[in-house]
Amino acid sequence: QVQLQESGPGLVRPSETLSLTCTVSGASINTYYWSWIRQPPGMRLEWIGYINYSGNTNYNPSLKSRVTISLDTSKNQFSLNLSSVTAADTALYYCARGSFYMLMWGPGTLVTVSS
Amino acid sequence: EIVLTQSPGTLSLSPGERATLSCRASQSVSSSYLTWYQQSPGQAPRLLIFGASSRATGIPDRFRGSGSGTDFTLTISRLEPEDFVVYYCQQYGSSPITFGQGTRLEIK
Numbered sequence: 001q002v003q004l005q006e007s008g009p010g011l012v013r014p015s016e017t018l019s020l021t022c023t024v025s026g027a028s029i030n031t032y033y034w035s036w037i038r039q040p041p042g043m044r045l046e047w048i049g050y051i052n053y054s055g056n057t058n059y060n061p062s063l064k065s066r067v068t069i070s071l072d073t074s075k076n077q078f079s080l081n082l083s084s085v086t087a088a089d090t091a092l093y094y095c096a097r098g099s100f101y102m103l104m105w106g107p108g109t110l111v112t113v114s115s
Numbered sequence: 116e117i118v119l120t121q122s123p124g125t126l127s128l129s130p131g132e133r134a135t136l137s138c139r140a141s142q143s144v145s146s147s148y149l150t151w152y153q154q155s156p157g158q159a160p161r162l163l164i165f166g167a168s169s170r171a172t173g174i175p176d177r178f179r180g181s182g183s184g185t186d187f188t189l190t191i192s193r194l195e196p197e198d199f200v201v202y203y204c205q206q207y208g209s210s211p212i213t214f215g216q217g218t219r220l221e222i223k
Contacts, residue, residue: 045160045205047213096159103162105160
C-alpha cells in the first residue's frame with residue numbers, strides 16, 4: 001500500500017525559501033508521477049506542480065518562477081522548494097501520487113510564513 | 116484558467132436521502148477530465164471519481180459522477196453518516212489544474 005508523508009519546517013520567514021520533502025513508502029519513486037498541492041486557510045485547493053519518474057516537471061504558471069520540484073531516488077523522496085515566500089504562501093501543503101488527478105495523498109503539513 | 120464553481124456551498128440532508136452536487140466550469144472541460152474528491156475533517160482528500168464518471172478503486176457504487184462540457188454532477192444515492200463531509204471537484208483538461216471551492220454536506 002502506497003503511503004506518503006510530508007515533512008519540513010512549520011514556520012518560514014518572509015522572503016526565504018520554503019522547503020518540504022515527501023517520503024514515499026510502498027512504491028518506487030521511479031514509477032508514477034508525483035505532485036504538490038496546497039490549501040491556504042479558508043480557500044480552495046491550489047495545484048503547485050508535478051514531477052515524473054524521469055524528472056520532467058510541470059508547474060502552475062502562477063508559481064512557476066518560484067517553484068522547483070525534484071526527485072531523490074536514493075531516499076525514495078521528492079521535494080518542493082518555493083522561493084521568496086510571503087504571507088500568501090501560508091497553507092496546508094500536500095504531496096500526492098498522480099499528475100492530472102491525485103490517487104493518493106499525504107496527510108498534509110501546515111506551513112506558516114511569518115517573521 | 117478554468118474556474119470551477121460548486122453549488123450549493125452547503126447541502127443539508129438526512130441519512131438515506133439522495134444528494135446532488137454540482138460543479139460548473141467557466142469553459143468546457145476537454146474530454147470530461149473532471150474529478151471528484153471527498154475530504155473528511157483533518158484528513159487528506161480521497162479520490163472518488165475521475166474522467167467525470169469512473170469510480171476510483173474501492174468507492175461504493177452509491178457514488179456516481181456524470182456530466183460533460185461545463186456541467187458536472189456528483190450524485191450520492193443513499194447517504195450514509197460518513198458521507199457528511201466536504202466534496203471538491205477538479206479539472207485536468209487544461210493547464211493549470213484547478214479545483215472548485217467545495218460543497219459541505221451536513222446532516223439535517
